[in-house]
Amino acid sequence: MNISTPAKQFNYDRAMLWGERLKILLNTDFISYGEISRILKNKGIFFNSIAKSDLVPLLSSCLLTPKEFIDLIERSFIRELGEKYSSCKFELASNGVEWKNEIRENFDDVVSGIKPEHGREFASEPSVKVDKSGDIVISYSLRVVDFSKDWIEQEIIYPSEIIINQSEDKNKLEIKEIKTSKDTGKINDKIIGALGRFYLSKNIIKNEKPISIVFDNFDNIQRIRFFLQLTNAKNDEFSFVGIDTFDIVRDQKAGKLPEEQRIKWMEGHVNSLQIKGTDLGKTFLLKEETYYQYYFLIKMITTYEFKFGANIGKCNIEFAFSGKSSRSDDFSNTTFDFSIKRISPSSEEGSKRKVKKTIVNKIQGIIDSALKNISLNS
Missing domain, CATH: 3.30.310 (TATA-Binding Protein)
Structure with a gap:
């Protein structure tokens, strides 16, 4: 699939935006609070809020340089145009x-x-x-x-x-x-x-x-088991390397957390948590089933190695339950999907398309296999 690039009918290189004109853009769904917060921090402005309703007026009162504007737009397009x-x-x-x-x-x-x-x-x-x-x-x-x-x-x-x-x-x-x-x-x-x-x-x-494959098919334990089944790929062509990132959301209906120092600190303080690193499958939150019932695992980014003939490299795959319509912790009816975040090393366009298609087929096979090994509620 070929994705068209945005038509630059606006003079980005000479634009300096502020006030109401900037507020219109910042309030669209294309711009996340994280992107607004990042620009504010780069300007030396720090604010103890993650709500767009607080951050948009603050950034709108500043001048946005052409470079900052282009960076903001390009990041938004990259996110929206990802398959x-x-x-x-x-x-x-x-x-x-x-x-x-x-x-x-x-x-x-x-x-x-x-x-x-x-x-x-x-x-x-x-x-x-x-x-x-x-x-x-x-x-x-x-x-x-x-x-x-x-x-x-x-x-x-x-x-x-x-x-x-x-x-x-x-x-x-x-x-x-x-x-x-x-x-x-x-x-x-x-x-x-x-x-x-x-x-x-x-x-x-x-x-x-x-x-x-929807969020409600699983209970908390089954859902984490399903995600971890996706790490079982081990063959000469396509092999799992490690978990790079995972996102969990506290299940407030699951009861009080155990009285153990390594997890009880979350009680009453943490609603969601993103953990980045290497070989994260060894962290107790993913390794020990004792804790699975207390949180939702909603996203995981993993690395795989591939060898498809002369094409040898690594790819980063994001698995997630997406499509949540509100900002609450209700993930009901969200659907499971995946995306290719990165393929390295980069190659010629024709070869890259072939590698990408093969990776997608491999991942879909891994997902089918993972489902067969999980007992679902429905």
Whole structure:
């Protein structure tokens, strides 16, 4: 997938923004409180708050230099344009049922009525094709003009794909999606929902709702076990190296923490915690199941080594339950996805795309294997 770069219709190099004009940008979903806090600290301003409602007025009262503005915009684009991968499955009514031609012949009717939200439009309408491997591929792209249209006519194109194939055991339709922004995630949900309704009406699948990996499938212990199963890759082509980062959120309903010095300090003081380092699988929070019931593990960044022919290197993969709609600690209905944060060493574009595709396939296989080794609630 090729991701278009932002069209620079605004003169970034000569811009110095402040006041209301800057506040409009800072209050968008594209800019996080962490990015605002970082710029304030670079200016020598420290403030004991992580709320955008406190930080935005403070930074808006300052001048933002062209360099700071460009850095802020570029970081936002990088975050939004990162590809995230997730999957779900429909159980087939029978393994010999015809599902490819049905969607190809009726595709326009299936996706009719699916429209982007206000301020977004299709740069290319959803289309369907069969690729070389025989998979059904649904692709489209969204055009987003944002960052307050009156003064920054900022246009970005977000492409997306949904890939459909039949599982090896022939009993399921596997749906793999690529999201490049929150907006493409919403459109993907609508398309997958339409697929479910269509296939059920044709008696091709058993249930309209697909089987997905969601936060509520697990209890706290199962969820951490699932994450740790993702570290079991050990073969000549793709092998786990270590856990670099993990995020936990205190489960306030799990009761009081044990009276042990190494963990009781969190009681009443810590709601969430991000830990960075090397070989973090040996930390007691991940190693000892005694403590699993007291917190949610919601994100983990790991390093893997790969050797695909002449392509040898390492990659950093982020696994996470994402899509939380509020700032509370309620992760209900969030879905599991992964993204490639870094591939090293970098290589030629053609080779890099091939390596990236192989890594995605390897990770999806690891996820499937991890699920088989975990007993889920539903």
